Amino acid sequence: MATILINGTEYTLPEGERLNAIQAAQRFGVEIPYYCWHPALSVVANCRMCEIQVGSKDPKTGEIKMIPKMVPGCQTPAKDGTVIVTESPEVKAHQSMIMEYLLINHPLDCPVCDQAGQCGLQDYSFKHGQSVHRFVEERTVNPRKDVSEQIQLNMDRCIMCTRCVRFAREITGTNELQVERRGNHAEINIFPDRPLDNPMAGNVVDLCPVGALLDKDFLHKQRYWFNDQHHSVCTRCSTGCNVTVEENRGQIWRYRARYNPKVNDYWICDEGRYSYKSANDPILLHAMYLREGDRPAMTPVDRALDAARTRLKEVARQGGRIAAVVSPSLTVEEAYLLASFIKGLSGSAVLAMGPVPVVGEDVTFSPDPRKGRTGDTSFVVPRPFTIHAEKVPNRLGVERILVHFQGEVIPFDRFRLQAASQPFDALYVTGGGHDPVFEGPEMTKLRDAAKFLVVQDVWPTDLAGTADVILSSSTFAEKAGCYVNADGRLQYASASLPPRDGSLPDLDILAILSERAGGGPISSRDVLRELSGQVPGFSAASELNGTFPEFGLPLDGQEQPSPGMSRYVDPWHAPRGKVTLAR
Structure with a gap:
């Protein structure tokens, strides 16, 4: 001690x-x-x-x-x-x-700076600065410049902390940034014809303690203090990076990395950083539909749900064959309710894993702990950061649910072949990922594999256009629940947006279809507590009493300490506005 x-x-x-x-x-x-x-x-x-x-x-x-x-x-x-x-x-x-020294050349442009409200220079100037500026000589003025297509550098505001330079050297190892010249003429710059375009480049904006590095995607679009802050998890791939979601007036404006020493430390990849845009897409489904003749017709929510429930029960009563495609973009709680509902209709019902898109190969950044460090002054051992090729957030979680209910996981391609040779009387298909997956002629063949088709999705896909009932569900940003990432860690993501007009959260849709007590709405915490007592692998969640651990819950094995990483939260990564947690 x-x-x-x-x-x-x-x-x-x-x-x-x-x-x-x-x-x-x-x-x-x-x-x-x-x-x-x-x-x-x-x-x-x-x-x-x-x-x-x-x-x-x-x-x-x-x-x-x-x-x-x-x-x-x-x-x-x-x-x-x-x-x-x-x-x-x-x-x-x-x-x-x-x-006083740091503010010698700094322009007093806080009213037009995007960093205002979360700026270290503002905060410390108020706490430790002087009210009188004694510097009367001509200030050094540097032009704005783009260091990449996405990032703008305002050297007038730069205080030469070199965080961005060290990030590119020590974390990504791509070395795009450098310090040019010396003294009063020193500035940050890129090498000729080598922009800052590595897959994690956006982190330099989060790292900058002042308004020197700015994300052009967010530039001049929203004031920081107007945005509500939500703790969530990036669902773009199976890494499950922790993020802070900034939302205002029913729209997401940006993602920022949120510290988790067990998953992503302080970082998030650019693919995940800009993945929020699909939650704002204007073409998302904004109504429920019933098929009338050759085309789907808009219908009230209760009528669509009643039609789906009535027909599925009728098929089950007649001994018909029923199947469901469980999307790996669903939360653990949603997958559990869906499997419970379908198996409750018919014990012989088939549960299949939805499409699992894989793009390229995993990309891992492995920082060199010796690079740029002298002696024992670093106080930290950087960990590798992996961008997974698997572009869904919850394959492992859904697999555990499927194994519990039917003893095996049926891949989507195998299910399609089975459905083509032996059509089902009723088929329930779920989507809801960042990208619409049920597009194209191969996917619409599922229509021929079922006499009655229900599609629960957020996108107006080709398959949805052929369905008998279309249930407009929630995007990743409109629902609260848990995902199991590639390392087998259960993490909770809160909702960042209210449900769209004409849609319902997936949990509420499934609770109404299942005719659970109360009929919905339903809490993800209540469902997690229920499934933790039934599904192997989730038993540890039952000890949480409806709460969630700060850094996620490891479902397999013992918790391993992070090497050299203390639970120190860099204040520029901590949300300073109102934090809103969903039910």
Whole structure:
């Protein structure tokens, strides 16, 4: 156990935990301001904002000896006997001086800057800056430039923290960014004909503590403080990155990476970052439909649900063959309700896995822990980050449900061959992914494989156009529930948007069809609690009492500690606005 002294108060650190002064102080609610340091990047100590007074306490005599000059907190290990002073007049004067220096060339354009409201320069200028600007000489002015098709660099606002440069060197290893020239003329730039276009490039915007690097997808579209913040999970692939979803007026405006040391650390790939757009697509289904003659006709929600339930029950009563295609984009709770409903109609009903799109191969970024690091000052061991080729969020979770209900998983291609040779009397098909999968003539052949077809989806696909009943369900952003990622970790995603007009959340649709007590709406927590007592592999979820662990729940094996990664949340990655959690 290590005992440290912060501003005259003793604190005890857990055995074996390696922290620097910034992390140790933050652990006990004491803030040390900083810009250039980041818990997953090398330590360069070039902003000097975190400089503090440091000393040591003799364990025998209790005598305190202070270092005669201030030192950067990011480079100072917190070990037994360390003395840290962050509130002395000398430290405060130094912070004020550093803020004045950083603002010498910085334009006072906060009203038009997209970073306003979540800007470290704004926050620390208010807390530690001066009210009078003494610099009267001509400021250095740099033109705006594009470092990629998606990212704009405003060098006027840059404070040369070099977080973006270190990210491209140490995390992705692509090395697109560099520091040109020196002193007052130093600036960040790309190499000629080599834009910042690696698959994780958007993270430099999240990393930037000021408004220098801006995402043109979000630029001048929305004010940060107008957006509600929702904790969710990216459903673009099976990695299951944790994200903060920013929503306002029924529309998602952007995704930002949310810290999870067990899954994605501080990062998210660009494919996932911009995948939110499909939730705003104007062509999404906005009504339920019943087939009248040769074409589907818009119908009230209750009539569509009643028609589907009545016909499915009639087929089951007559001993007809029933099947369902369970989409790997459904949550665990939705897959459980669907399987329960279909098997409740007929014990011989067939449950098949929906299409699992795979694009290319897995791409893994494996940072070199030695790259750019000197000695033992990094305090962190970066972990690999994988962008999975499997473009659905919950294949493993759905497989567990299918195995529980019928003992095997029937792949979609095998099911299509089976349905072509032995048509079903009723078929229930679910979709709801980022991309419409039931498109094209091969998919519409499922229509010939069933006398009665129900399609529950968010897209007006070719198959939906042939269905007897079309149930407009919820997108990934309109529902709350759990997904099992590629590592077998159960993670909860909250809803970010209300249901579209004319649609219902999948859980509510299935609860109404199943005629469960109350008839809907239904809570994902209640369903998870129910299935955890029945489906093997989910038993650990029953101990959560309707809550969800901060970093997800491992379904197989024992929890493994993250190597060298403390539970330190970089404040620029933490949501500062109102956080809205769905039911």
